[in-house]
Amino acid sequence: MTLPMAGCGTFDSLDPTTWFAEKYSPKVVPDTPSALLYDQGLAGIQKHDYGDAAKKFTELEKQDQYTQWQRKALLMEAFSQYKKGSYDDAIGTTQRYITLYAKAPDLDYAYYIEAMSYYNEIPDISRDQDRADKAAKVFAAIVQRFPKSEYADDARYKLNITRDQLAGRDMMVGRYYLERRDYTGAINRFRDVLAKYQTTRHAEEALERLTEAYMALGITSEAQTAAAVLGHNFPDSRWYKDAYALLKRGGLQPHEDPTSWISKTVHKLGVG
Template sequence: MKGAAGRALILGVCGLGLAGCDTLSSMNPFNKNDTYKPEIVANAPAEEIYNDGLGRVQKGDFEGAAKKFSSLDKQYPYSEWARKGLIMEAYATYEGGLYEESITASRRYLQSYPNTSDAAYAQYLMASSYYDQIPDITRDQEKSERAILALQELIQRYPNSEYVADAKKKIQVASDQLAGKELEVGRFYLQKRNYAGAINRFRTVVARYQTTRHVEEALERLTEAYMAMGIVSEAQTAAAVLGHNFPDSPWYKDAYALLTKGGVEPREDSQSWISKAFRGVPQVGQKTG
C-alpha cells in the first residue's frame, strides 16, 4: 500500500473523532493506562525437574523424559544439574530409539565434559546408537563404519572403562557386517566375470576383516578368481592359507577340489600379499592370550 491511498486508509481508520485510534490503542497490552501485567513464571527447582525426568523414564516415556532433562540446561546452564541432565537426555533418547538425538546429546556431553566420570558412558551411548542402526548387508553400511570408529575411540580413550568388553564384541559384529557387504559385492563381480573387481573386494575382507567369519569364503573366492585369470600361484597361496588356518572348513574343501581339477595343489608363496596379510593375525575362535 503506497502514497495517498495508504495515508487515506490510515486516516479513515483513525477518523470520526479519533474513535478508531482509541480502539486500536486499547488493544495494546503495553498501554500505560492499561492494567496488564506480564506474568513471571518461576523456574521449578532443578532437583524436581530431574526427578520428574527419572519418573518418566521409569514409566517408559523416554521422549518426555528427554525433554525434562534437556530443560535443565536451559533453566540452569553451567550447573551440575545441567551436566547430569545432558547425560540422562542422551540415555533417554537412546532407550526411546531416538538414535540421532542420542548421538547429538552424547557428542555435546563429550565436548562440554570430556574429563568427567560419565564421559565414557556418553561415548558408549553414541557408539551404541550407531551400532543399533546397522542394517542388513544388502544396504549401505555407513552406520557400521561409524559404529566401529566410535567403539574404537571408546577403547582408546577409556581403556579401563566397564564398557570396553562390550565394545569389543560390538566391533566384531560390525566388522562381520562390513565383511559380509564386501563379499556380497565380490560375489556379484565374480558372477559377472569381472575378476579384477571381485579380487579387490575379497582382498578387502582378507586384509581388513580377518577375524570375521567371512574370511574363509573370501579365501576360497580368491582361489576361484585367480584360477579364472590364470594366476595360479596366487590361487594356490589362497587355498594354502585357507587350509592352514581353517583345515576343517568346507570352503577349503571346495578350494582344494578346484585346484586339483586344474592339475595343481595348494602351495603357499611367502611373498604373496595373502601370505603376508595373515602373518601373526589370530583367527576366529583363536585365543589372543
C-alpha cells in the same frame, strides 16, 4: 488533515511500555528449581515415559548451562532419547556431551549410548552399512580408550558383530562380481575383507573366493598362495577343501609365495 486514531488511544502516552498494556502485560515466570526438574525427569523414566523425561532434561539443560546440572541433564537426556527410540537425537546429544565434557568421569557411558544408537539401526547386509561402520568405530573407541570400563566387554562383543556385518557386506558384493566374471572387482572386495576384517568368520571364504578369481584370470601363483594360506590357517575348513579341489583340477597344488600381497597381508595382521 486529522487521521483517525480509533482504538489507538494508548499511543497518546510517551512511554512505550504502556502501549497495549492490558493485552500484553509482562509476566515473569520463575524457573522450576533444577533439582525438581531433574527429579521429574527421573520420574518419567521410572514410568517409561521417555518422551516426557527427555523434555524435562532438555529444559534443565537449557536452564542451567555451564553447570553440573547441565552435564547431568545432557547425559540423562541422551539416555531418555535412546530408550524412546529417537536414535538420531540420542547421537546428537551424546556428541554434544563428549564435546563439552571431554574429561567427565562418565564419558564412557556417553560413548556407549552413541554406539548403541548406531547399533540398533544396523540394517541387513543388502543395504548401506553406514550405521554399522559408525557403530564399529565408536565401539572400538570404547575398547581402546576405556579398557576397564564396565561397558568395555559388551563394546568388544558388539564390535565383533558389527565387523562381521561389514565383512558380510563386502563378501556379498564380491560374490556378485565373481558371478558376473568381474574378477578384478571381486578380488578388490575380498582383499578388503582380509585387510580389514580377517578375524571374522568371512576370512575363510574370502581366501577361497580369491583362489577362484585368480584361477579364472590365469594368475595361478596368487591362486596357489590364497589356497596355501587358507590351508595353513583353516586346515579343516570346507572352504579349504573347495580351494584344494579347484587347484587339483588345474593340475596345481597350494603353494605360498611370500612376496604375494595375500601372504603379506595375512601374516602381518595375524591370522593363524
